[in-house]
Amino acid sequence: MKAKKQIGRWSILIFLGWVLTWMSSCKDGFEDNTYTAYDETPIGLYLKNNADEYSLWVQVLEKANLYNTLNLDAIYTHFAPINAGVERYLKTINLGSVNDMTEEQAAYLVRYHLIPHAEIEFAQFQSGAINELNATDDNLFVEFRDGGLEAVYLNGVSRFNSYDIRATNGIIHSIDDVLVPLVETIYDRLEERQDWSLFRELVDLTGYREKLETVYTETTDPMGNPIQQRFKYTVFAVSNETYSKAGIQSLQDILDKLEVSAGGDYTDPNNLLNKYVGYHLLAQQRSYADLGQFPENVFKMNLQTMAINELVKVSESGAGLVLNKNEETQESISFLEMNIACKNGVVHEVNDWMPLFSPEQVEVIWEFTDYPDIEANVSQYRNTNLGSQYNKTFTASELTNIIWSARPEYKQNVLTYRNNRPTEGNWYNLLNHDHLRAELGESGWVEFKGPTIVKGKYKISFIWPSPKHSSNTGICAFVLDNEMLYPRLVISNSREERNLTQVLGTVDFTETTDHTLRILSLDGHLITMDRLQFDPVE
Structure with missing residues (x-):
């Protein structure tokens, strides 16, 4: 997704400071800083000039003291509800008018409808999460339904009625209804769906509830200051009806099916019931579109689940994506419901009870930036619309899947995540536009815990950005x-x-398991790393 150049060079440097004032200012801090460009208009002014459609949303912007923010010389994608949608929203929350909202309510609502730093056109939408986070640090989800362009929805509730309205500082997409900010966690979704009650019971018994109901994990930085890490998950949920079709009506039935003794320690990762539930979970958010991001000329891949050394296979089929396709029988698992958005991830419902499956060898991409704890600690993780280069230097306490030993041991700035902007040529052309950089000192090393790989013979290639x-x-x-x-x-x-x-x-792996890679620094200079690729050898 391409972001346009910001018109003023100063705007990038001070924009973050502006954002921090959004919810605390009593006065719109930008009412004297707006601009127009000849007969073109910025987002806020466009909405005001089209009062027959957006006058109530403009009132929300003004109530939030953010109207002039949307007239700034910056870049935004804004989802603007029409008047009828704002009226429905006010009625739903039992308010008579926009004036009855608090400034804090209005500000959060506006921020939820706004993606800063990016122009995202309709042509860039795909079924699933929009990669760029909105101003409340959440993903918005696009859903394509039967009916073509007249049946595209945002977060499953608000239909797009107009796309790609150009303003001088971004793009407006007009939507029918106000988006209610997501507060429900994955576990909340499991609780509210009575037809998922058995699956939820299994989540409770195996100890995964805490992860699935947590949005922010509280921790501290090396200086002892409090920080928040945000982990997201993917769940393949199974309904009671689907269990019933497999002859499973109760907990005892599934214990029998898995040959697990009742009363054991179901929270033990080696317990078969625990492995079964963990097999339905991924440690990162993967929308339906994300699941279908295959390497070039590859149409199937194995994904690491939260069950130890267990993989779920994703394949393309004529009717879309399927899971665990048996290449001999052609049997597979389909999606019944996709992209159920949650505050801490996404849920997909599948049409099979989905027992553990042993997939065949496929091409494996071991990307060095593809770790949940990297994503949780990086504010611009894989942002494709950067206005400037982004760097995040890690401390050892922030990562669990990557460890290192530098020379000297007290050496600072050892491991850095870099996300590149579109103008940076080959650096931007890396997989997902990001990579890791290590300066370990002579004889230092960095070690990565890798993915589970199906046993067999592979050719291993290392891909990296090479500086001149x-x-x-x-x-x-x-x-x-x-x-x-x-x-x-x-x-x-x-x-x-x-x-x-x-x-x-x-290499010839004799068992299906995970692996570790250690990179040794022989001269102490910069090492840049993108990924390893494992190609099966017949």
Whole structure:
């Protein structure tokens, strides 16, 4: 998704400061800073000039003291409800007029309908979560229903009635109804759906409830200051009706089906009931569209579940995505309901009780930025519309899937996440536009806990952004599962900044399990890392 240049160079630097004042200011802080460009208009003014459609929403903007924010020289995508939708919303919350709202209510509502820093056109929508977060740090979800352009919905409740209304500072999409900000967690969704009661009971018994009902995890930074980490999950839910079709009516039935003794410790990750429930969970949010993001010329992939060393297979079919397709029988699991949005992730309902499945070998992408704890600690994680380069340097306490030992041990700024903007050429062209950078010192190392990979023989390739340098720098070695894989690779090159690929060797995994990769720094200079690729060898 392409973001346009901001007109004023100063706007990027002070925008974050402006955002912090949105919900605390008693006066619209930008009423003297608005602009127009000839016969074009910014978002706020456009909405005011079209009062027959948006006058009530303009009242909400003004109540929130954010009207002039939407006239700033900046970049936004704004979802604007029409008057009839605002009237329905006020009636739903038992208010007689916009004036009866508090400033805080109005401000949160406006922020929920606003995506800063990005212009997102209709052509860029796909079924599932919009990658760019709105101003309340949430994903909004697009749903395409039968009926073409007249049946596209936002968060499953508000129909789009007009797309791509151009303003001087962004894009407006007109919607029929006000979006009610999501507060329901995944566990809330499981509770409110009585037809999922058995699955919810299994979640309770196996100890996954706490994760699925938590939005923010409270922790501290190295200085002892409180910080919040936000983890998101994906759930493949099974209804009581689907269980019934498999002969499962109760907890005892499923224990019998799994051959699990009643009364055991179901919270033990090695318990078969625990593994069964964990198999229905992914440790990151994956909308339906995300599940279908296959590598080029690949039409199936295996995803790591929260069950130890268990994979769910996702495949393309003529009718959309399916799970755990048996290549011999052609049987598979379909989606009954997709993209049920939650504050901490997404739920999909499947048409099978979905027992553990052993998939075949497929191409595996081990991306070094694809970890839940990286996503939880990065504010611009995989944002495709950056106005400026984003860097996040980690401390050891922030990550559990990546560890390192620097030289000297007290060395700072060892591991950095970088997300690149569209103008940065080969750096932006990396997978998901991001990568990791390590400066470990001579003889330092960084180690990654990797994904579960189906047993078999694979060719392993390393892909990285190679910086231009007059002499060899960033010399490193690769150790896979405590065995030397490749003894010497030079990260830099003398020609130009470019993305390179090096085959590291061939391995034969004798069991389906996860793996560890250690990268050793031989000269202490910068090491840039994007991903490993495992290609099955016949």
